[in-house]
Amino acid sequence: MKVAVVHALTKVSDIVWELPPSYKEGMRVPARIFATERLIREMDEAVFEQISNVATLPGIARCAMCMPDGHSGYGFPIGGVAAMDIARGGVISPGGIGFDINCGMRLVVTNLTWEEVQPHLKRLVDLLYLRVPAGVGSTGFLRLSRPEFRAVLEEGAHWCVRHGYGWHEDLELTEENGRIEGADPDAVSERAIDRGIKQIGTLGSGNHYLEIQVVRPEHIYDRKVAEKFGITIPNQVVVMFHCGSRGFGHQVTSDYLQVFLRVMESKYGIRILDRELASAPFDSPEGQRYFAAMKTALNVSFANRQVILHRIREVFSEVFGRSAEDLGMHMVYDVAHNTAKLERHLVDGQQRQLLVHRKGSTRAFGPGLPGLPERYRDTGQPVIIGGSMETGSYLLVGVPGGGESFFSTAHGSGRTMSRARARRLWRGQTLQQEMETHGVYVRTASWSGLAEEAGGAYKKIDDVVEATELAGLSRRVVRFTPVGNVKG
DNA sequence: ATGTAC
Numbered sequence: 001m002k003v004a005v006v007h008a009l010t011k012v013s014d015i016v017w018e019l020p021p022s023y024k025e026g027m028r029v030p031a032r033i034f035a036t037e038r039l040i041r042e043m044d045e046a047v048f049e050q051i052s053n054v055a056t057l058p059g060i061a062r063c064a065m066c067m068p069d070g071h072s073g074y075g076f077p078i079g080g081v082a083a084m085d086i087a088r089g090g091v092i093s094p095g096g097i098g099f100d101i102n103c104g105m106r107l108v109v110t111n112l113t114w115e116e117v118q119p120h121l122k123r124l125v126d127l128l129y130l131r132v133p134a135g136v137g138s139t140g141f142l143r144l145s146r147p148e149f150r151a152v153l154e155e156g157a158h159w160c161v162r163h164g165y166g167w168h169e170d171l172e173l174t175e176e177n178g179r180i181e182g183a184d185p186d187a188v189s190e191r192a193i194d195r196g197i198k199q200i201g202t203l204g205s206g207n208h209y210l211e212i213q214v215v216r217p218e219h220i221y222d223r224k225v226a227e228k229f230g231i232t233i234p235n236q237v238v239v240m241f242h243c244g245s246r247g248f249g250h251q252v253t254s255d256y257l258q259v260f261l262r263v264m265e266s267k268y269g270i271r272i273l274d275r276e277l278a279s280a281p282f283d284s285p286e287g288q289r290y291f292a293a294m295k296t297a298l299n300v301s302f303a304n305r306q307v308i309l310h311r312i313r314e315v316f317s318e319v320f321g322r323s324a325e326d327l328g329m330h331m332v333y334d335v336a337h338n339t340a341k342l343e344r345h346l347v348d349g350q351q352r353q354l355l356v357h358r359k360g361s362t363r364a365f366g367p368g369l370p371g372l373p374e375r376y377r378d379t380g381q382p383v384i385i386g387g388s389m390e391t392g393s394y395l396l397v398g399v400p401g402g403g404e405s406f407f408s409t410a411h412g413s414g415r416t417m418s419r420a421r422a423r424r425l426w427r428g429q430t431l432q433q434e435m436e437t438h439g440v441y442v443r444t445a446s447w448s449g450l451a452e453e454a455g456g457a458y459k460k461i462d463d464v465v466e467a468t469e470l471a472g473l474s475r476r477v478v479r480f481t482p483v484g485n486v487k488g
Numbered sequence: 489a490t491g492t493a494c
Binding site for chain 2: 073074098099100101103136137195204205206207208244245246247249250251253254338
């Protein structure tokens with residue numbers, strides 16, 4: 001079955017695979033998958049069905065795309081990229097953004113070496129586990145009034161920095177400067193606010209984590225760009241974390257899926273192959289209202305990562321008895337995985353205004369693109385790719401030729417099996433011990449959650465990153481080795 | 489991903 005599906009793919013090149021519009025009735029454009037042959041054989045067959053379903057959506061420009069770490073998700077595959085031409089009836093689709101709106105990665109460096117950190121590693125991880133609440137339903141230390149939370153929805157990370165949770169420079173190192181314009185708190189349900197108001201500064205569960213990592217000297221692939229990104233000393237210690245908008249984004253998504261399902265066919269005549277692809281025209285009242293609500297969730301997520309960064313700086317400061325400034329704890333960047341953003345891109349020789357859905361995909365702007373921080377204008381955008389907790393992670397950079405994928409790349413390893421299967425194959429307690437003997441000290445909020453995230457349940461991060469490089473989506477700068485992990 | 493079902 002799987003082989004049959006693979007045979008329906010046209011091999012465009014060693015790294016680009018295509019399902020033509022003739023593959024399925026209703027496809028408006030081809031579906032393209034960026035992957036090596038090995039990775040494409042590992043993909044669950046649902047990816048091929050899902051990405052070809054996406055190619056049927058109104059207004060889709062050029063082609064529906066799936067990144068090398070693609071796996072099946074709600075409606076769209078995780079790893080899916082779809083750009084909708086808004087002047088040509090383009091839609092907005094919550095399934096193309098994901099339930100965890102603006103789930104993303106943040107990377108912060110230190111001026112500490114592994115030799116300096118090693119004696120304190122367990123204390124660091126134990127304290128981080130206490131100060132950054134993890135797990136389903138976890139709540140944070142911030143107690144916000146409803147008016148204050150509404151300000152967070154509009155201001156994102158700006159609200160945090162205004163209240164002392166972070167440095168001003170953190171904002172310029174976050175996509176959209178940590179505050180996307182056009183977020184409307186009135187487009188959000190009271191239930192979403194109830195769920196989100198106590199969750200700022202919390203990690204969550206699933207594949208969300210906080211990791212202490214080391215840069216081995218042999219893992220620097222572009223020394224010049226690495227230095228621009230703040231990787232400057234041998235065996236430098238960095239902190240990377242992955243989390244999103246928690247129950248708030250989940251509720252916003254649930255609310256608008258219901259709205260879209262109600263009006264999609266009756267009011268707008270949109271017929272889809274899968275209910276999970278519920279969509280509305282971007283220019284419709286429903287589409288605009290969801291767009292404004294989604295932006296509040298983007299801001300919630302930026303704020304969440306901002307407060308977590310503040311807590312990380314506090315913990316390091318406490319353990320090493322020096323200020324975070326003195327420890328050189330500067331941000332490298334903050335990337336969003338689950339978004340839809342208005343961007344201008346070249347399609348068939350014309351600059352078009354597109355709503356670019358990236359679901360489990362990282363924006364990877366090449367040098368000179370608008371929206372990049374001044375300091376990265378000549379290098380291109382830092383791309384933070386988190387691998388599984390056992391294997392390692394990468395820092396990459398956007399490339400000038402990235403326009404092929406609307407400047408999008410992979411976001412992580414990508415699962416190779418279900419969470420249920422991983423729970424059958426591994427036990428959390430045993431895995432924790434094994435990881436410790438392999439040099440990674442891990443604390444978790446849930447043993448079964450830890451088992452689900454075993455390295456063996458994911459594709460090899462080195463293969464995924466190699467594929468993004470071969471496909472011209474982004475370029476390697478540094479590889480990180482994990483030494484400590486707080487797992488949701 | 490998620491007060492893992494309203």
